[in-house]
Amino acid sequence: MAKLDILEFPDPRLRLKAEAVETFDADLKRLADDMLETMYAAPGIGLAATQVNLPKQLLVVDVSEAHDSPLVLVNPELREGRGTEVCQEGCLSFPGVYADVQRKEWIRVQARDVTGRSFELEADGMLAVCIQHEMDHLVGKVFVDYLSPLKRSLLLRKLDKQRRHAG
């Protein structure tokens, strides 16, 4: 296993639209494992391949406290969504800043696992929020895109300031 480097805003590679995965081989399995290791180490509850400079339709999530419920979604597609919910979000590509984002409260997603087997997943709560956040990364979208221009510029200033203080 290996820890991968996470791209940070405003890296233009975060804006790439990920390609569908067509080959379900050992390399894909290794990439998913490396992404999980990277996510747990960060620490984070989700990670999209786009964030580690591999613009493929692959994401990992684990919203459990014990870090014992990893999920890998390949070529995920939103099939249904209901309701709305506002949650404070963060992103490993925007370290140290947080903002409220409105998402679907309940979703049904179809995806493949690392072996290529198709499955469906229904999610609500934090899992639904996180999957939607990761699926956005796969189309080059990030959580600050939902903010008003004023809120976004305040948040990006704060990000800059934190980086200066972090050295």
Ligand code: GNR
């Ligand atoms: O670790 C993460 N936490 C989080 C909190 C609220 C909503 C979404 C997330 S995802 C984020 C990890 C990340 O940046 N994934 O792309």
Ligand code: NI
């Ligand atoms: Ni993110």
